Structures are given as C-alpha cells and as structure tokens.
Amino acid sequence: MTPPDTTPPDRTRRNRADEPPSQPAFVEHDHHACSGRALEHAERMVREAGLRLTPVRRRTLEILLEEHRALGAYDVLARLAEDGFGNQPPVAYRALDYLVEKGLAHRIRRLNAFAACMAPGHEGAPVFLICGECGCVAELPAEDIAGRLAAAAGGVGFSVERLSIEAKGTCPSCRDNAGGRTCP
Amino acid sequence: MTPPDTTPPDRTRRNRADEPPSQPAFVEHDHHACSGRALEHAERMVREAGLRLTPVRRRTLEILLEEHRALGAYDVLARLAEDGFGNQPPVAYRALDYLVEKGLAHRIRRLNAFAACMAPGHEGAPVFLICGECGCVAELPAEDIAGRLAAAAGGVGFSVERLSIEAKGTCPSCRDNAGGRTCP
DNA sequence: ATCCGTAATATGATATTATTACATATTCGA
DNA sequence: TCGAATATGTAATAATATCATATTACGGAT
Ligand SMILES: [Zn+2]
Ligand SMILES: [Zn+2]
Ligand SMILES: [Zn+2]
Ligand SMILES: [Zn+2]
Numbered sequence: 318m319t320p321p322d323t324t325p326p327d328r329t330r331r332n333r334a335d336e337p338p339s340q341p342a343f344v345e346h347d348h349h350a351c352s353g354r355a356l357e358h359a360e361r362m363v364r365e366a367g368l369r370l371t372p373v374r375r376r377t378l379e380i381l382l383e384e385h386r387a388l389g390a391y392d393v394l395a396r397l398a399e400d401g402f403g404n405q406p407p408v409a410y411r412a413l414d415y416l417v418e419k420g421l422a423h424r425i426r427r428l429n430a431f432a433a434c435m436a437p438g439h440e441g442a443p444v445f446l447i448c449g450e451c452g453c454v455a456e457l458p459a460e461d462i463a464g465r466l467a468a469a470a471g472g473v474g475f476s477v478e479r480l481s482i483e484a485k486g487t488c489p490s491c492r493d494n495a496g497g498r499t500c501p
Numbered sequence: 502m503t504p505p506d507t508t509p510p511d512r513t514r515r516n517r518a519d520e521p522p523s524q525p526a527f528v529e530h531d532h533h534a535c536s537g538r539a540l541e542h543a544e545r546m547v548r549e550a551g552l553r554l555t556p557v558r559r560r561t562l563e564i565l566l567e568e569h570r571a572l573g574a575y576d577v578l579a580r581l582a583e584d585g586f587g588n589q590p591p592v593a594y595r596a597l598d599y600l601v602e603k604g605l606a607h608r609i610r611r612l613n614a615f616a617a618c619m620a621p622g623h624e625g626a627p628v629f630l631i632c633g634e635c636g637c638v639a640e641l642p643a644e645d646i647a648g649r650l651a652a653a654a655g656g657v658g659f660s661v662e663r664l665s666i667e668a669k670g671t672c673p674s675c676r677d678n679a680g681g682r683t684c685p
Numbered sequence: 686a687t688c689c690g691t692a693a694t695a696t697g698a699t700a701t702t703a704t705t706a707c708a709t710a711t712t713c714g715a
Numbered sequence: 716t717c718g719a720a721t722a723t724g725t726a727a728t729a730a731t732a733t734c735a736t737a738t739t740a741c742g743g744a745t
Contacts, residue, residue: 343659371693390731403695406732411694426610427665429702429731444650446659457653462646466628466668469641474673475527475630481611482666484650489658553712555722574702587724590703595723613702613731 343385343453343488351435352382358437359421368419373402377412378433381422385453387430425454427483432456442480450491526569526619526639527632527672535619536566542621543605552603557586561596562617565606569637571614609638611667616640626664634675 359378362368370378380396381388390409397412398404413431416422422433425445432454436443441460448454459482467477543562546552554562564580565572574593581596582588597615600606606617609629616638620627625644632638643666651661 344657369692373694405696405698407734408695410732426667444653446654446657446661448659449662455657455659457657459650459653462649462653465646465649466643466666469628469643469646470630470668470670473528473630473639473641474676475632475639475668476670476676477630477668478633478670480666480668482650483610483664484654484659484661485663486654486659486661492658492660553721557723589725591705592724594703 343448343451343455343490348385352433355382355421355433355435355437362419362421373397373408374412374415376400376402377409378416378421381416381431381433385432385435385455387425387428387432387447387452387454389428389430393431423456424481425483426481427485428454442482444482444484446488447483447485448488448491449485450487453488453490455488526630527635527637527674532569536617539566539605539617539619539621546603546605557581557592558596558599560584560586561593562600562605565600565615565617569616569619569639571609571612571616571631571636571638573612573614577615607640608665609667610665611669612638626666628666628668630672631667631669632672632675633669634671637672637674639672 356378359368359370359375363370376397377393380393390406390413393413394404394406394409397408402408413422413424416433417424417431420434420440421437422431423443423445424431425447427445427447432445435456436458439458439460441458442463444457444459444462446455446457462482463480466480470477540562543552543554543559547554560581561577564577574590574597577597578588578590578593581592586592597606597608600617601608601615604618604624605621606615607627607629608615609631611629611631616629618627619640620642623642625642626647628641628643628646630639630641646666647664650664654661
C-alpha cells in the first residue's frame with residue numbers, strides 16, 4: 318500500500334538558531350512569520366528531499382497555515398473548490414494525507430480534523446493542546462514524554478509506531494478573559 | 502461470530518492476591534476473570550455510587566468486555582439490536598457515552614471505536630496500545646506521564662481537562678508469529 | 686520525438702461514524 | 716398522585732471517510 322517513497326526524514330539539520338521555537342499558538346505572536354517559517358520548511362523539503370508539492374497540496378498547506386486551528390477535511394475541501402480545484406472528498410483527503418505523511422500537517426483525532434505543523438522538522442511526536450473554547454490548537458514538543466512512553470510500551474513487549482497525544486482544555490487567553498475569544 | 506469463548510486453560514495466572522494488575526491484554530490470561538473483575542467493579546458502582554446500569558448499558562458493557570478490542574458504535578448497535586434493543590444509532594451512542602462518562606469504557610479516537618475499561622478505578626488517563634495487526638487494545642496505566650504532561654501544558658498556561666494518549670504499533674504476539682493472529 | 690509506466694487528479698458513488706429532534710416510557714421524589 | 720427528571724425508541728440527517736474508475740501529467744527509456 319505505502320508507496321516506495323525513499324525520502325529519508327533527515328534530522329541532520331536543526332532549524333535556524335535565532336528563531337524562537339514556534340510559540341505555543343495562543344500566545345501573541347507574529348503569525349505571518351510563523352506560517353512563513355512553515356512554508357519555507359516545505360520549500361526546503363521540495364528542494365532537498367524530493368517532496369512533490371503540487372498545487373493542490375501547496376494550497377492545502379496554505380489553508381491550514383492560516384490559523385492555529387484544526388480544519389475538517391470538508392472545510393478544506395470547500396476552500397479548495399473555491400480556488401478551482403476539485404470538490405470531491407478525495408481531493409482534500411489525498412492532499413491532507415500526503416501532508417500528514419510528510420510531517421507538514423497533523424491529524425487531530427479528537428477533532429476529526431487537520432492542522433498544519435507549526436514546528437516542522439521536530440520529528441518527535443508532539444503533544445496537541447486543544448482549547449475547547451476558541452478551538453485553537455497548540456503544538457508542544459514532547460520528545461521526552463514520547464520516549465518515556467515508548468519505553469513503557471516496550472516494557473510489555475509492544476513496539477510503538479505512531480503516537481498521538483492530545484489534551485483538551487482551556488488556553489490561557491480563554492481562561493483570562495472568559496468568553497472573550499481572543500485566541501488565534 | 503467467534504463461538505463464545507472457551508476460557509483458555511490458563512496456566513499463566515498470577516495468583517489473584519489483592520488486585521491482579523490487569524494484564525496488558527495481549528499476554529495470555531484468564532479473560533473470564535479479567536472481564537468479570539470489570540463487571541464486578543460496575544456492580545460495586547451501582548451499589549455505592551448510584552450508577553444506573555440499565556439493561557442496555559449493562560449489555561453494552563458486556564459486549565465490550567468480550568474482547569480486548571475496540572468496537573465501533575455500529576458494531577455494538579448491531580449486537581444490541583440482536584438482543585431486542587433499539588436499532589437506531591442513538592441507542593448505542595447513548596449507552597457508550599454513559600459508560601465512558603462513568604469511566605467504564607474508553608473511546609479510542611484513532612479507531613473511532615470504544616473499548617471497555619479493563620482497569621476500572623484507575624481514574625488516570627491511560628495509555629492505549631493499539632496493535633495494527635490483530636486490533637487488540639491494551640490499556641497501560643500512566644499517571645506519571647499524564648502528570649508530566651499536565652505540568653508541561655501548565656508551563657505555557659494551558660489547563661488540561663481531558664487527555665488521550667494512543668499508540669499504534671505491534672503487540673508482542675503479532676511480532677513473534679508474524680501474521681499468526683493469535684492475540685486476543 | 687515516441688512510448689511506457691508511475692503518480693496524481695477528477696468524479697461519482699458508497700461506506701462509516703455521529704448528531705438532532707421528537708415522541709414515548711419509566712423512575713423517583715415531593 | 717402528580718410532576719420532574721431520566722431513559723428509551725425511532726426517524727431523519729449531518730459529518731466524516733473510503734472505494735472504484737477513468738483520465739491526465741510527467742518521468743525515463745527506447
Ligand atoms: Zn502562528
Ligand atoms: Zn482558547
Ligand atoms: Zn482479558
Ligand atoms: Zn496484535
């Protein structure tokens with residue numbers, strides 16, 4: 318099923334040092350730079366890892382990058398259709414699945430939705446913090462937790478291949494001005 | 502489908518001293534005792550916590566307890582209908598939601614499915630180990646990880662309310678006799 | 686240039702999962 | 716016994732996801 322695909326993830330390069338490691342989404346930040354960084358990462362993968370960022374895929378990524386929020390496949394599909402792409406479910410699912418596979422987006426299972434990866438290159442299962450009020454989704458690095466988890470699983474003979482850690486709760490913005498809806 | 506379980510002659514049973522800490526599901530064990538324990542826990546809640554384990558709910562729990570596997574809501578619904586209960590989706594969803602709310606079952610988001618809680622009373626977000634081969638679902642206690650996670654989230658001002666940790670991979674049974682399908 | 690194989694896309698249909706709405710029945714306490 | 720809360724049955728529909736098939740775009744090899 319899985320296509321051959323010989324693009325190694327290559328973790329040989331840490332991102333540029335001076336960049337603050339991608340704010341937790343609900344703190345005030347320059348989102349234009351934030352999404353730009355993610356897009357740059359994708360471009361770099363195009364050049365260096367043979368990524369095929371076709372128009373649909375690229376547009377899908379852009380759409381996801383607009384907000385720190387997860388979009389349902391059908392939301393994405395509607396946006397794609399507006400832009401002249403196909404309007405059948407597989408159009409969106411294909412693009413989304415591809416992005417997820419390449420680590421440029423994540424699937425948020427609790428929401429049945431997809432979010433752009435805002436910390437590209439991290440290569441470790443992130444933790445998603447989902448605010449139940451404003452719907453913003455923050456991505457927290459959690460290599461240590463993932464490692465600890467894999468170890469615990471290994472202890473009972475289970476080998477982990479994919480890991481999803483999702484926390485639903487309240488983001489600081491929403492907690493402070495309750496009902497304010499200031500987040501993303 | 503599979504004839505109702507011939508409770509394998511367990512030679513691997515740890516003596517049930519106080520609380521046999523609920524085997525990881527894919528190790529050979531006396532599942533009859535395993536599910537019985539969960540059912541007992543439910544009964545105790547009925548007596549001590551005013552739980553209302555109506556016929557549908559009880560039957561739903563029994564169905565989930567049959568195997569260490571997650572069942573889709575519609576699978577459960579079909580079983581319920583066989584037994585003379587309603588055959589419309591809300592019948593299953595209501596019962597399942599109730600069980601989840603009371604901690605007697607879990608929702609496995611990665612599978613869009615539900616599994617009985619095999620370690621009732623734990624009350625800490627468990628880790629689910631989902632075998633991609635045989636579909637068995639094991640539940641590992643992970644209070645420490647949950648706590649660590651909540652701390653990390655709190656560090657950025659996010660307060661966690663619900664947490665789901667799900668790992669997909671391969672269980673020891675399936676890894677050993679590859680393709681053997683011996684698990685639960 | 687032409688051919689061929691693979692990947693990507695378009696489209697229609699179908700499958701699966703989940704919710705809403707409302708009517709009826711039951712339980713439980715004043 | 717009455718009324719409120721809870722639970723169930725049923726129909727309709729929404730939301731999410733996959734399948735099947737045909738067509739097109741784009742390599743590399745003749
Ligand atoms: Zn941003
Ligand atoms: Zn928020
Ligand atoms: Zn068991
Ligand atoms: Zn297995």
